[in-house]
Amino acid sequence: MIDLQPSSEQVQIIDSVAGFLADRLPVERLVATQDANAEAEANQDYTALSEIGELGVLGLGLSEEQGGVGYSLVEEVLVAREFGRFLVSPGIIATMLAVHLVARPNEQAVAAEFAQSLQTGSIAVAPAVAVTSDGNLTGSEFYILDGAPADWVLVVAESSACLVPRADWKERRAIVAIDPSVTLERAQLGNLNGSHHCSDASLVRRARLLASAYLVGIAEAAQESSVAYVKIREQFGQPIGAFQSVKHRCADMLTRSSAAWSLTLFAALSEESRSSDAGFQVMAAKIIASDAASRNAAVNIQNHGGIGFTREHHAHLFVKRAHMFDLIAGSSALLKKRLLSADSPLRVT
């Protein structure tokens, strides 16, 4: 039996997270004021981290024996999509991943307490992406994404991941980001002495899936923003959504986000059932989701016209976040190369 419809329990999880985010972290929070200094303070996400922890979503997919909530990867994917819709700090996805990284069996000594602190949101984690991808970790330069208040930084490489403490980064300096709603720093990874390391490919696949889900959230939020706007914006005496050129762009937006969401769910279920083609489906999902997010974000600006190009409208943030999440856990450019050389899932029955 194939069933991609959420159960009533899963719908409840989605609704409770979406309700919290709509109330506490509406996307309008990120809209820049005229005061540039206020922008840096506009990001309330880290202050909301402990509230998100209280919702129980940070250890959602961790088994109860390991101190988690006991749901699965699928529920984490459902939640990550909501975080994408509200452009919640990328730190939230890094924290969800870090919970699984430290709860590995070989990390037993520190695992329980550390994982617990991560789940309650009392320890903040930020993701980092390599400045240039030569595959090396130590000695390489990274961008730390929205990591100003973070205690730990998560690096997801192609076949491993590591959680690096603040102290192990060298020459850390602030950089002006294209995305004004996050902080950006450049730093060199000094050593891995204080790191928690994990070379389990399933954690990399989990990272790709959560990033895919976040990207789907961006694609959907951009589409919904466009549809709401073209229903009310009038030109030539009628809503612009009545014009075929505009409505067809909206139809394409929905088609892209729908394809990306179906594939992300299918890939998550493949991973959850340990299907031999899970790695293939996960890479395909991230490629399709990244494409949907970046194209929908661009079309959303077009649909909004001049206002879409302004700083005071949030449309540009979808574009910028789509770039960020394309880079997390493997860019589309890289994954396309890997997908082309992967075994065909058709040989598997």
Next chain:
Amino acid sequence: MHIEFTAQEQDFRAEVRDWLLAHRPKEQRPYSGQAMREFDLAWQRTQFEGGWAGISWPREFGGRGASLMEQLIWHEEYARARAPRAGACFVGLSHAGPTLIAHGSQEQRAFHLPRILDGRTVWCQGFSEPGAGSDLAALSTRAIVDGDHLVVTGSKIWTSYASHADFQELLVRTDSGGRKQDGISWVICDMKLPGIEVRPIATMIAPDDHHFAQVFYNDVRIPISNVVGEFNHGWAIANSTLGFERGTGFIADQIQNSELVEQLIVLARERRSGDGQGCMADDGDIGSRLAMLRAEMAAVRAMTYATISRAGHGNPGPEGSLVKLFFSEASQRLRRLSADILGAEVLELSADEGLTFAYLRSFAATIGGGTSDVQRNIISERVLGLPRGAR
């Protein structure tokens, strides 16, 4: 949410696979002429004798009565076994049959359904007209009541398999007083009636590829008892007919396209790139497009699974247009890529429905079964709720 097959479903898959491998035609399907009709009907007869005809039709009407999951498995195995497409039998099995089951009279069902199932009759569609394509409701082929007959005058176009068909699902205007959607009737038309003239139309593929035709009706007398459903209420019936087409009917096509991506990857690794350095697959542009299409075909499969999960029955509603739009555009890009991998050999028309033949046919993918523009109208107006405007 889950994607695991039950033991029962796995048994069903094994049964389907064994039967298809043993019974599918081994010879190449002729792509035109009487030989094509005979080939398609013979394959349909074989499926009927094996108990597989009308896989989605309810058992009480002679079908297999398969569940949606079983239909999915059937179509997956059908594609893997490289069984030939339904061809001339497609309209009867996927359009006319389901429409008669839903709206036909006892007599209409009793006569036609067994003949469709056991491979005795070929059906064609009579919907589009020279002046009514995407704006189907503007159709003007007229039917005037004369005693217990309708007298039909006008013309239909883009009718696939018209030269080979025994019957036609014909939409005619029986009242022109009100809205254009009102006053349309859905009629069973015997293609051998006097006054019907079929003029084959050569497609852009090859001079002898008469896949479709224009059909002319000069005072054709059709018994009123051939009207399906209510007189003047054929528009809703026609829409449900089109809905069947957007259900599970394209799963085999989707899988064939997934297999084509894999074949093209193999081909691109065998062929030298344009500058003679390395293979085509290592070419950045070709490689990137191959990878994207691999991902897109995976997405098509997942979308189909999502549609089946949502629908719970055969007719997916307006959301079916999302899959149709995404799939037809991706498959067109796939065929275009096959042409690029062929290099200069794309100039050579293969006589055996090879890659160039299929590439040329792919230009129809975004026109037939509702153009991509119509799909976008359906999605934006019926799914997203955008206002209807001037077309």
